[in-house]
Structures are given as C-alpha cells and as structure tokens.
Amino acid sequence: MNSSQLFGITTLSYLLSSAFYIGLLVFKNKKVGTIGLILAIFGVVVQTAALGMRWQESYTLGIGHAPLTNMYESLVFFSWCTTLFYIFLEFKYKARVVGAFVMPFAVAAMAYASFAKSISQQISPLIPALQSNWLIAHVITCFIGYGAFAVAGGLGMMYLIKKSAVTKGKQQDSLAASLPELKIIDDLIHKTIVFGFMWLSAGIITGAVWANEAWGTYWSWDPKETWSIITWFVYASTLHARFTRGWSGSRIAWLAIIGFISVFFTYFGVNFLLSGLHSYGSG
Amino acid sequence: MTKKKKNPVWAFFASVKLALFLLFVLAVTSIFGTIVQQNLSTEQYVQIYGPNLARLLHILNITDMYNSWWFLSLLCIFSVNLIVCSLERIPRVIQIVKKDNLTTASDRLRKMPIRKTLVLGQPLDQGVRKVAEFLAGKGWKTKQRQKDDGVLLFAQKGGWTRFGVYIVHSSILIILLGAIIGSSTFAQKILHKPDFAFKGSIMIPETQQTSYIWAFQTGKKIDLGFTLRCDFFTIEYYSNGMPKTYLSKVTVLEDGKPVPLKDGKTTHFLKVNKPLTYRGITFYQSSYQPYPDFIVTVTNTATGVSKTQIIPAAKQINWQEGGAEFGILNKESFGESVQRIKIWFTDRQGAPSTFWLNNAQEAIIKRPSAEYRMTVKQLYATGLQVTKDPGVLFVYTGCGMMLLGLFVAFFMSHRKIYAFIHEEDGQTKVLFAGSAHKNKVGFEKTFTGLVDGFREKIG
Numbered sequence: 053m054n055s056s057q058l059f060g061i062t063t064l065s066y067l068l069s070s071a072f073y074i075g076l077l078v079f080k081n082k083k084v085g086t087i088g089l090i091l092a093i094f095g096v097v098v099q100t101a102a103l104g105m106r107w108q109e110s111y112t113l114g115i116g117h118a119p120l121t122n123m124y125e126s127l128v129f130f131s132w133c134t135t136l137f138y139i140f141l142e143f144k145y146k147a148r149v150v151g152a153f154v155m156p157f158a159v160a161a162m163a164y165a166s167f168a169k170s171i172s173q174q175i176s177p178l179i180p181a182l183q184s185n186w187l188i189a190h191v192i193t194c195f196i197g198y199g200a201f202a203v204a205g206g207l208g209m210m211y212l213i214k215k216s217a218v219t220k221g222k223q224q225d226s227l228a229a230s231l232p233e234l235k236i237i238d239d240l241i242h243k244t245i246v247f248g249f250m251w252l253s254a255g256i257i258t259g260a261v262w263a264n265e266a267w268g269t270y271w272s273w274d275p276k277e278t279w280s281i282i283t284w285f286v287y288a289s290t291l292h293a294r295f296t297r298g299w300s301g302s303r304i305a306w307l308a309i310i311g312f313i314s315v316f317f318t319y320f321g322v323n324f325l326l327s328g329l330h331s332y333g334s335g
Numbered sequence: 336m337t338k339k340k341k342n343p344v345w346a347f348f349a350s351v352k353l354a355l356f357l358l359f360v361l362a363v364t365s366i367f368g369t370i371v372q373q374n375l376s377t378e379q380y381v382q383i384y385g386p387n388l389a390r391l392l393h394i395l396n397i398t399d400m401y402n403s404w405w406f407l408s409l410l411c412i413f414s415v416n417l418i419v420c421s422l423e424r425i426p427r428v429i430q431i432v433k434k435d436n437l438t439t440a441s442d443r444l445r446k447m448p449i450r451k452t453l454v455l456g457q458p459l460d461q462g463v464r465k466v467a468e469f470l471a472g473k474g475w476k477t478k479q480r481q482k483d484d485g486v487l488l489f490a491q492k493g494g495w496t497r498f499g500v501y502i503v504h505s506s507i508l509i510i511l512l513g514a515i516i517g518s519s520t521f522a523q524k525i526l527h528k529p530d531f532a533f534k535g536s537i538m539i540p541e542t543q544q545t546s547y548i549w550a551f552q553t554g555k556k557i558d559l560g561f562t563l564r565c566d567f568f569t570i571e572y573y574s575n576g577m578p579k580t581y582l583s584k585v586t587v588l589e590d591g592k593p594v595p596l597k598d599g600k601t602t603h604f605l606k607v608n609k610p611l612t613y614r615g616i617t618f619y620q621s622s623y624q625p626y627p628d629f630i631v632t633v634t635n636t637a638t639g640v641s642k643t644q645i646i647p648a649a650k651q652i653n654w655q656e657g658g659a660e661f662g663i664l665n666k667e668s669f670g671e672s673v674q675r676i677k678i679w680f681t682d683r684q685g686a687p688s689t690f691w692l693n694n695a696q697e698a699i700i701k702r703p704s705a706e707y708r709m710t711v712k713q714l715y716a717t718g719l720q721v722t723k724d725p726g727v728l729f730v731y732t733g734c735g736m737m738l739l740g741l742f743v744a745f746f747m748s749h750r751k752i753y754a755f756i757h758e759e760d761g762q763t764k765v766l767f768a769g770s771a772h773k774n775k776v777g778f779e780k781t782f783t784g785l786v787d788g789f790r791e792k793i794g
C-alpha cells in the first residue's frame with residue numbers, strides 16, 4: 053500500500069460522502085446523512101495516514117520534506133483542511149446538510165489533483181528557495197484559511213437557496229425544508245469567515261516572513277501576493293459591513309461567495325493566468 | 336468631541352462607509368496591477384498593448400501602479416480614515432470600560448436577557464457575603480454597593496478586550512509606517528540619505544572582496560562601511576541534477592581584519608533562506624556566475640611551500656618557489672559548470688604528468704624531486720542581494736500585534752456579572768444577571784454554570 057492508493061481511497065470516500073449528503077438533502081433521511089458523515093470521517097482518517105506516508109516516502113527517496121510543496125500536495129492538503137473543518141462544524145453545530153455544499157469542494161480538489169494532466173504527483177526535491185520552515189507554516193496557515201472560506205462559500209450558496217425558496221413561499225419544498233434556519237446559516241457563515249480571516253492573516257504574514265528570509269523583500273506585489281491581499285480586503289469589508297453597518301443575510305452570503313471566488317483565483321487563477329514568483333505552484 | 340463632530344472633514348474621515356468604500360476600491364484597483372505586468376520597458380508595453388493603450392497605461396501609472404501617486408494616496412486616505420475613525424471611538428470605549436456599573440438600577444437587571452433569580456435562606460447581609468465569596472472563588476472579584484432596595488454586587492472580566500479592534504487597527508498603521516521607513520525611495524527623496532534604507536546587489540568572485548554594492552533603482556554605488564569577502568562558492572546538486580544548495584562562504588572584514596560574527600566564528604555560510612545580517616545590512620544568496628578561469632592551489636608537501644592563483648585555461652604557469660610549472664590543457668563542462676579538468680604538471684625532471692581531475696578535488700602528484708598536492712576549482716562569483724531595511728522591525732511588530740489583536744477582537748469578550756441581593760415577599764433573593772459584548776452563547780454557558788454551582792452550594 054502506498055500513499056497514492058490511499059489518496060485514491062480518500063477521493064472515493066469523499067465522493068460517496070458527497071453523494072450521501074446530497075441524498076440527505078433530497079430525501080431528508082437522517083440515516084443517509086450519518087453514512088455521509090461516517091464516509092467523510094473515514095476519508096479524512098485515510099487521508100491523514102496517506103499524508104504521513106507521503107512524508108515518509110519523501111525521506112525514503114532521500115529528499116525528505118513535508119508534503120506541502122507543490123500544486124498536487126497543496127490540493128490534497130486543501131481538501132484535508134476543508135473536510136476536517138467541516139466535520140468539526142458538524143459536530144459543534146449539528147448542521148448536517150451543510151455537507152452537501154462542502155464535501156463537493158473536497159472531492160473536486162482531490163479529483164483535480166489526481167486527474168489533471170498538468171499536475172505532477174511526483175515527490176520532487178526542493179529547490180533552495182523552498183527549503184524553509186516558514187514555507188511550511190505559510191502553506192498550513194493559508195490552507196486552513198482557504199478550507200474555512202470554502203465552507204463559508206458553501207454556506208453562502210445554501211443561504212441563498214433557502215432564502216429564495218422562502219421568498220417564493222415554497223419553504224415546504226423538500227429541498228429547502230431540509231436546510232437549517234436562515235438565522236443559523238447566517239451565524240455559521242459569520243463564524244466561519246472570522247475563523248478563516250484569522251488564518252488568512254497569519255498565512256499572509258508567514259508568507260511575508262518567508263519572502264523576507266529568502267529574497268530580502270517581505271512584499272513585492274507579485275500577482276499571488278496581490279491577490280491574497282485582495283482576498284483579505286474582501287473579507288475585511290465583509291466583517292466591517294456586518295459589525296458596523298449591520299449587514300447580514302443575503303448580502304453577507306453573497307460576500308462569502310465572492311470571497312471564495314477570490315480565494316479560488318488567488319490559488320488557481322494566478323498560477324494559470326498570470327505570472328509571478330509562486331510558479332512552483334503550477335507544476 | 337461634540338465640537339469636532341461638527342467639522343465635516345473630520346466627520347468624513349470618521350465614517351465607516353468611507354472605510355468600506357476604500358477597502359472596495361483598493362481591492363478592485365489592485366487587480367489591474369496583477370493583469371498588467373509591472374515595470375516592463377516602454378517598448379514591451381507597446382508590443383503587448385499597441386501604442387495607444389500603452390500610452391494610456393503610462394499616463395495612469397498602471398505600469399508601476401503600486402508605487403503610483405494615486406495608489407499611495409489611496410493608502411494615505413485609508414490610514415487617515417483608520418486613525419480618525421479609531422480616535423473617534425476610543426474615548427467611548429474608555430467610558431464603557433471605566434463605567435461605574437454599580438449604579439445600574441435593579442429594574443434594568445430584571446430586563447437583562449441573561450438572568451436568574453434564586454431564593455437565599457438567609458438574612459440579607461449573610462447572603463451578600465455568601466454570594467461574594469462564591470463569586471470570588473470562581474474568579475469573579477466583586478465590588479458592592481448598598482442601594483435603596485438591596486445590595487448590588489458587580490464583577491467583570493476582559494474589559495480591556497474591547498480594545499482588541501484598536502490593536503488590529505494600530506497594527507495596520509505600524510506596518511505601513513514600517514514600509515515607509517524601509518522604503519529606499521523615502522530614504523533618497525525625503526531623507527536624502529540613500530544609505531538609510533536600500534536594496535541592491537553585488538557580484539563577488541571567489542577570493543575577492545567588496546566594500547560597496549550597487550543600488551537597484553538608481554544604479555548608484557552605496558558604501559557598506561565594512562568589507563565582505565567571498566572565500567568560496569559552490570552548488571550542490573540532487574542526484575536528478577536539480578540544484579540542492581547554493582552556498583557561499585563569506586568573511587566580514589573591518590580595517591582589513593576578519594570580524595567574529597554572532598556565532599563567534601569569522602566565516603559564515605550563506606545559503607538561500609539563511610541570510611547574513613551585519614550592522615543592519617543583510618546579504619542574501621541570490622545568484623552566481625561561473626567564469627572560464629580556475630583557482631589553483633598547489634603545495635610542495637616536503638617543503639610546505641604553497642601557492643593559490645587564479646589562472647585561465649591553456650596558460651602555462653611558472654612556479655619559481657615551488658620548483659614546478661603547470662597548466663590546464665582541457666576541461667569537460669556541463670552547461671557552464673566545469674566537471675573535470677585536464678592538468679599538465681612538471682618539475683622539469685622526466686616527462687611531465689598529465690591527468691584528469693574532478694573539479695575541486697585534491698590530487699597528489701608524485702614527481703622525481705618531490706610530492707605535490709593540487710586542487711583546481713572553477714572560479715565562480717557569488718551574486719548577493721543586499722538589503723538595509725530598518726522598517727522590518729516595525730512590520731514584524733505590526734504583524735504580531737495584528738494576530739494578537741484579531742484573536743482578542745474575535746474570540747475574547749468583555750463579560751459582566753451582577754448579583755442583586757434583596758428582600759421580596761419576605762424572602763431574601765439573589766438576582767444574577769450578566770452580559771458579554773461578544774460570543775453571547777459561550778457566555779450564557781458560563782453564566783448558567785455559575786448559577787447552577789451556586790444553587791448546589793446553598794443546597
């Protein structure tokens with residue numbers, strides 16, 4: 053058994069988990085949701101083992117480093133963070149159907165990592181610039197933030213779906229009815245964004261420290277850095293709109309979605325559409 | 336304060352609407368600079384965008400937008416907004432934190448959302464003591480005051496956490512201040528002291544030294560105030576041929592003498608991600624340059640006479656003191672880096688020795704007259720980025736404060752507990768009430784736990 057096989061099992065269990073959560077949404081059968089949760093937990097445990105194994109394999113190859121250094125590894129880590137964060141949310145707030153809006157992100161990341169032609173799954177040695185503990189701290193903090201923002205984006209969509217059903221007077225629809233109360237979703241969106249903002253800030257800061265250690269410039273406005281600060285501005289506006297202008301509900305839900313689009317662009321768009329220092333992410 | 340509020344300029348900058356607008360504008364304009372590549376040459380812009388669009392980009396400063404007057408002005412307005420807005424609110428926060436909560440009327444307590452009344456089976460003064468002791472035991476040190484209708488106890492925690500927001504806001508200002516202090520443009524144009532803060536680079540060939548560097552933007556020479564020597568440069572590779580380490584061995588010299596650094600040694604190994612800072616100036620391994628020349632070291636093992644010299648290939652060197660002649664006949668390269676070198680060596684007795692030697696490896700040459708040790712290494716120059724940034728300390732302090740402030744603002748709260756002991760319907764009762772300015776759900780749990788604990792205690 054090697055790490056790629058375990059990652060394969062992970063992808064499969066996340067896929068099934070998503071299917072069961074969507075099933076829960078549609079059929080409102082609690083048992084279906086429990087299976088979804090069990091699959092998500094199983095997937096995350098296997099994935100944790102796989103991450104550890106990949107780490108160890110890198111040592112066997114004589115180039116030991118944490119599995120957080122290229123596009124493949126970051127996608128895997130993203131799906132791990134998202135799932136873990138979601139499971140935590142489910143246990144803490146018992147909002148089970150949220151899984152239908154979140155687990156698909158985890159599947160998408162795993163599937164894309166495994167099947168996209170442009171992404172190499174090789175464990176490759178680190179070029180000198182990447183040999184830094186700050187890099188590890190940077191990747192971990194950023195991706196915890198991204199995981200939370202993915203969840204917030206999913207919650208945002210959920211809010212809008214429920215809201216439109218309510219305004220059309222169709223809250224008896226099986227789909228809308230199985231979603232949590234609007235107020236609860238709204239509160240979860242806010243809590244999730246707050247958590248993500250904290251980690252995104254830490255991610256930007258550790259990235260700046262790393263850049264300063266490696267190149268003597270903590271900020272150089274390269275496209276990836278700029279997009280991360282754009283994302284940070286988006287979420288800062290969201291928080292202020294809520295705290296000081298009393299925004300809530302649909303507007304915040306939209307901002308959660310826009311914020312996640314910005315995250316997505318920071319993570320992918322920059323690598324594929326723009327050029328810059330973070331080119332390691334494209335291979 | 337009331338007078339200031341009437342000032343429309345002040346009111347404009349104190350507004351949170353302006354903050355939201357600025358955050359939005361900063362986010363949107365920042366996008367331009369990620370789409371249009373920054374700081375290319377005029378010809379390149381013309382090539383990509385055509386002459387008209389290229390001219391427009393230039394006029395709007397989008398070709399160097401993050402340093403443009405309008406972007407910097409936005410950041411300025413943003414800072415003023417942040418300062419004014421915070422100044423406007425801090426006095427109110429101080430009032431809230433300093434407020435005498437013992438003046439709270441019992442009617443208000445009866446309306447607070449988080450409250451609970453218990454019956455005390457004791458006379459009033461005994462009950463007061465009991466409640467105060469209990470709360471103190473749980474870490475809530477109470478103050479008390481006699482009222483017309485009973486005794487009010489009050490305790491609070493985390494009043495200071497209301498300042499968390501302002502820790503975050505000041506951290507942003509400190510980071511921006513650090514960015515200004517460390518900016519080379521600021522050092523040149525405002526302070527007129529280009530050596531206060533700069534970024535530049537220097538190439539130092541092995542065995543050579545430098546006491547200056549070249550500034551990036553202006554191309555001007557900047558004196559270091561000391562000397563840096565490159566003793567040695569090497570690249571290590573992984574087995575697949577990827578570079579593993581770029582390594583320079585350097586020595587700092589003052590008045591021609593090596594200076595011990597922090598670790599007590601006079602030599603330092605510079606690597607990517609392992610810079611060297613000396614007198615506020617930091618050296619980063621950033622590039623290298625191979626030369627067609629070689630550093631040759633030969634030693635006569637019998638006499639100990641030794642010589643190190645930089646020589647080009649295909650030149651015969653006469654080494655008088657060592658009694659020998661040598662030269663480089665040929666080399667094998669991988670790209671620009673030499674792997675093996677063919678050496679020619681004679682002590683003028685018998686046929687000359689010719690042999691292949693790996694780059695930087697030592698050879699022992701046995702000759703009729705004596706034995707010689709020899710290493711031949713391709714000459715490299717190490718390319719260092721050199722930075723003096725006195726603002727980094729501010730930036731890092733600001734970053735630390737920001738994380739701390741965010742944690743305080745998001746996850747901590749100002750919590751208050753009131754206990755009002757009074758007589759009602761011939762019984763002594765205690766009314767517990769509480770509030771938190773954030774995380775009300777969490778506080779409600781704490782409150783309920785506290786009241787339940789008290790109920791058990793009085794049985």
Ligand code: HEM
Nearest residue numbers: 288295296349350351354413416417420500503741744745
């Ligand atoms: C990107 C920059 C900014 C960041 C990261 C930031 C961060 C924060 C944070 C974390 C809070 C705390 C929210 C809470 O839990 O209560 C906050 C509140 C606030 N911020 Fe900012 N802020 C920024 C810019 C600004 C600016 C420019 C203004 C100028 C008007 C401003 C005005 C306020 C106000 C009025 C509050 C509410 C304070 C209160 O609770 O009374 N912020 N900000």
